[in-house]
Amino acid sequence: MALTMSDVDRFEASRPRLEAIAYRLLGSASEAEDAVQETYLRWQAADIGRIEVPVAWLTKVLTNLCLNQLTSARARRETYVGQWLPEPLLGGDPMLGPADTAEQRESVSYAVLALLERLSPNERAVYVLREAFGYPHQEIAEILDITEAACQQVYHRAKKHVADGKARTEVDEATARRIIDEFLAAATSGRTEPLVRLLTEDAVSIGDGGGKVPARARAFEGALAVAKFMRGLFKPSKAKRALVGGSPDIHVTTANGGPAVVAVVDGTVVGVMCVEITAEGIAAFRNQVNPDKLERANRLWAATDHGEGLFKAF
Structure with missing residues (x-):
């Protein structure tokens, strides 16, 4: 059945919310876009006149598409080359979705997205719909075809898993920027000691190259190991310049609501x-260098003016 302009407008009005849900569920902007497009095709094929609550119908279709995607994604990630990290979204990206409450901001933080990978698909769906979008348990239960009591149990289990993995309190934006500046100064000093002082004892550094850009298969763990890696990362090298096509300009910005360092070569x-910065120091670096997971970041970067970089990395 052909859609009327009113039907198209109703879907487009829901698109930003659907994309924000899909991104939190999948951790991938490109997969989120695909899921939303498939939802549109289902909308196009449906007997819309018989759909009582279009927003609820669209959310149910999208969520179940994402659940199917998550199930197959788990199998794919078992054969993924190296560490798998979510696709980062730079500040200002509409796919980040609502950020009015602490729960909404946290649900899309890079640290929490990484933690959500440990949840089952149902746990992830319940957590996202409840924490980020405030859906009541009754509606979530209807979306997932489970009882309301089961939904509440899944939610409490998911929330505990996330809380257990993220026990420390993050710092405010001004403090985070100061620490980032101190980190960059220390990383380019050629010395390890200043870096160690900025890190928590159990700091980690994880890189995702997707087999397309060299990245260590295992995370660096502990302040000294991470500090040595960061010192080497910013050390001038012809090989590194050849790998990325030049000497990257370093910018400090935000990604997923938190501090981020962005490396840019010729735009x-x-x-x-x-x-990830906590009251105790820098707890984690999560480095996305897989070009497939930087396509959306590049589109947004090209559309905005970021001025000169702070310095050339190497």
Whole structure:
């Protein structure tokens, strides 16, 4: 059945919310876009006149498409080359969705997206719909075809898993920027000691190259190991310049609501380093260098003016 302009407008009005849900569920902007497009095709094929609550119908279709995607994604990630990290979204990207409450901001943070990978598909769906979008348990239960009591149990289990993995309190934006500046100064000093002082004892650094850009298969763990890696990462090298096509300009911005260091070569984003900063120090670096997961970041970067970089990385 052909859609009327009113039907198309109703879907387009829901698109931003659907994309924000799909991104949190899948951790991939490109897969989120595909899921929303498939939802549109289902909308196009449906007998819309018989759909009582279009918003609820669209959310149910999208969520179940994402659940199917998550199930198959788990199998694909078992054969993924190296570490798998979510696709970062730079500040200002509409796919980040609502950020009015602490729960909404946290649900899309890079640290929490990484933690959500440990949840089952149903746990992830319940957590996202409840925490980020405030859906009541009754509606979530209807979306997932489970009882309301089961939905509440799944939610509490998912929330505990996330809380257990993220026990420390993050710092405010001004403090985070100061620490980032101190980190960059230390990383380019050629010395390890200043870096160690900025890190928590159990700091980690994880890189995702997707087999397309060299990245260590295992995370660096512990303040000293991470500090040595960061010192080497910013050390000038012809080989590194050849690998990325030049000497990257370093910018400090935000990604997924948190501090991020972005490396840019000739206008192209070649790396996004999401930095998790707690009251105890820098707890984690999550470095996305897989070009497939930087396409959306590049589109947004090209559409905005970021001025000069702080310095050339190497």
